[in-house]
Amino acid sequence: MFHVGLNHFLGLSSLLFGMGLYGIIAGKNEISWLIGVMLLFCSVNISLVTFSRFQISGFEGQILPVFTIIIITIQITIAAALVMRNFKTKKFQKTSSKNQK
Amino acid sequence: MSFPDYLFYIVSVIILISASAAVFSSKAMTALRSAAIAIFTITIIFFYLGADYIAFIHLVIFAIGALGIVAFTYLKTNTLMQTIERGGSVIYVMIGSVFAALLAGTIVANKWPETAPDKPGLSAGEITGLINSEYLLPLLVIAVILFLGILGTSKLTRKN
Numbered sequence: 099m100f101h102v103g104l105n106h107f108l109g110l111s112s113l114l115f116g117m118g119l120y121g122i123i124a125g126k127n128e129i130s131w132l133i134g135v136m137l138l139f140c141s142v143n144i145s146l147v148t149f150s151r152f153q154i155s156g157f158e159g160q161i162l163p164v165f166t167i168i169i170i171t172i173q174i175t176i177a178a179a180l181v182m183r184n185f186k187t188k189k190f191q192k193t194s195s196k197n198q199k
Numbered sequence: 200m201s202f203p204d205y206l207f208y209i210v211s212v213i214i215l216i217s218a219s220a221a222v223f224s225s226k227a228m229t230a231l232r233s234a235a236i237a238i239f240t241i242t243i244i245f246f247y248l249g250a251d252y253i254a255f256i257h258l259v260i261f262a263i264g265a266l267g268i269v270a271f272t273y274l275k276t277n278t279l280m281q282t283i284e285r286g287g288s289v290i291y292v293m294i295g296s297v298f299a300a301l302l303a304g305t306i307v308a309n310k311w312p313e314t315a316p317d318k319p320g321l322s323a324g325e326i327t328g329l330i331n332s333e334y335l336l337p338l339l340v341i342a343v344i345l346f347l348g349i350l351g352t353s354k355l356t357r358k359n
Contacts, residue, residue, distance in 0.1 A: 110215070136269075137222070137237070165334075165341055176355070178268045
């Protein structure tokens with residue numbers, strides 16, 4: 099029972115998936131949402147590599163994470179840029195409303 | 200239980216504690232610090248599974264690159280960042296738990312192999328060889344997406 103098998107890795111992956119999902123839907127700021135997305139994709143990558151290691155999915159399980167990691171990084175970069183743009187707009191609105199007063 | 204089994208349990212506990220701290224924390228800096236620990240520790244899981252190449256990519260691109268971008272975003276915007284107060288947090292916990300339970304149920308319901316074969320994972324040379332031959336089209340598509348992402352990001356963050 100305590101010997102580490104495929105179930106243990108998939109269990110860890112599913113728990114991480116649940117936490118990532120919670121981070122996305124209940125995140126209290128933009129950073130929490132981004133972290134939630136990262137945790138979600140980490141859990142998916144763990145599952146893929148596990149299936150590949152236990153020879154259920156073939157070697158595709160070790161190649162697909164390379165692509166997913168790159169795609170997630172692009173997504174995170176664009177999301178970060180959007181967050182920064184949003185805050186710049188807020189800052190501009192604040193300073194312009196101060197100047198009007 | 201052997202030493203690798205103990206190592207797996209210790210690493211898993213660290214990952215779950217730091218991931219839950221990252222998700223449940225209301226302070227962005229604490230969340231970021233905990234997420235960094237979780238994501239760096241996930242690299243050990245990849246090493247444990249014999250996927251050294253994935254572990255290296257995860258460490259360089261994901262743990263250092265993506266997390267660095269998130270940290271930079273926080274440092275640039277922390278003066279204006281507001282914590283959104285949301286009600287019904289229990290419902291969100293329940294939604295996350297339901298998804299985790301569904302996945303765990305699927306795992307338990309299936310009959311998986313008990314032990315992994317002795318054959319190690321693909322080496323870096325084999326993976327790059329496969330990517331450059333069989334998976335060349337996905338690589339090109341990702342290159343185009345990456346280029347568009349760079350263009351979009353530079354357009355979003357320019358001064359005017």
